[in-house]
Amino acid sequence: MEFHFLESEIGAAYLAFAEALAKTLDMREHETGLHSKRVACHTMVLAKHFTDNREILRQVYWGALLHDIGKIGISDAVLLKQGPLTKNEWLEMQSHSQKGYSILSAIPSMRLAANIVLSHEERYDGTGYPHSLAGEDIVWGARIFAVIDTLDAMISDRPYRKGASFDKSKSEIISQAGIQFDPKVVDIFIAEEPVLRAMVDSKCVDVDLDNSE
Template identity: 65%
Template sequence: MVANSETALSVDSCSKCGGPVKDQPFAKTEQGYCCESCYLEMQTTKDWQQERIKTETVLAEVLASAIDLREHETGLHSKRVACHTLELARQCYPNDPELLRQIYWGALLHDIGKIGIPDAILLKGGPLTESEWKVMRTHPEKGYQIMSQIPDMQVAADIVFSHEERFDGSGYPRGLAGDAIPWGARLFAVIDTLDAMTSDRPYREGMLFDIAKAEIQRMAGVQFDPEAVELFLQAEPVMRRMVSLKCGTAVIP
């Protein structure tokens, strides 16, 4: 949209490149007016950025599926907990798509550090020994080391690092408690338990939603942040439907 003559007289430099604006500014942006060259570049890169985000998200989902497959997880575990966590996060951040995207990625790739856990431990049929548990408990930190290499994904990396923490401080790897645990990880903890309890396992059938709900309420203040549990209860109709469908129905930002 071409600026009117009054605005044109007051604009002498492009808000994007800082270069001189000849004649009149070409289009208005959030920062001000810009020249035609910058406007055309924005229109081109906007499409590329959207495609890049779509491609990156698909790659992350494929990687998460591969992690699930290696661990013999049931169905779409990682994508399911990511979509469910996203539903809770939307109640807190309805107007922050970038933050929601990071929370989705953090939940989706929460177990990426298990890539570094030997099969003999990860896939062991019986109980782990104390030394084996010591190795297993390194997977959040290994995941953080991977995720922290991705630019502008610190929130997601922090969720990966903290997804095994418990509200009372008895979790691992750092023994964080209360508000020291990233909010996204506190939301994820509720959803991960919900999915674990309602999913079929080789040794048992998935539990009913109401049984899982009662256990989550019982562990509020111990394993889970009471505020995160309250958000879960507020979203019960959506959560109940998503569990019954056993698939992620959330629209990814």
């Protein structure tokens, strides 16, 4: 997939590096299906309902792409553990969103992306982490990402299970409107279902932000 919103060679190299880093993180978790790039791609479909500002869309893409960058700071013993985590292990795992924020917020051009990384594990009802934010206190890019990340997690095959169908995943997302997810984002997800289905079937397609409706 190629995005057409970076005019300069430096900008293109920046994006390529971010995508390579995301791929490396996926490989560390034995994720071979390019999860991070896939969810970033799908997140853009919903993001365009919130803004047509290319710089903001770029930030949302990077935030979705690098959502798990903080897992660099999580030990293999915890990150790759098969089976339930202990209380202390779970606390370590939860720290990945703050670690990711610390990494990206140090880059001036990544401030919005950093906030998405910080809040991507928050839940609409306030039961998420790290700050138990609720409703629109959660940055909108993170609210969008939460829906897409759940979709990707459900439809993706795992060593221990076959991926769920799009329809089953859609039903689960709808059932969590107002609980885990922003109801407005769920409505947008439903409206964009044909596009998202096509993207899922093609394993992510080209998105041209300059010429999108």
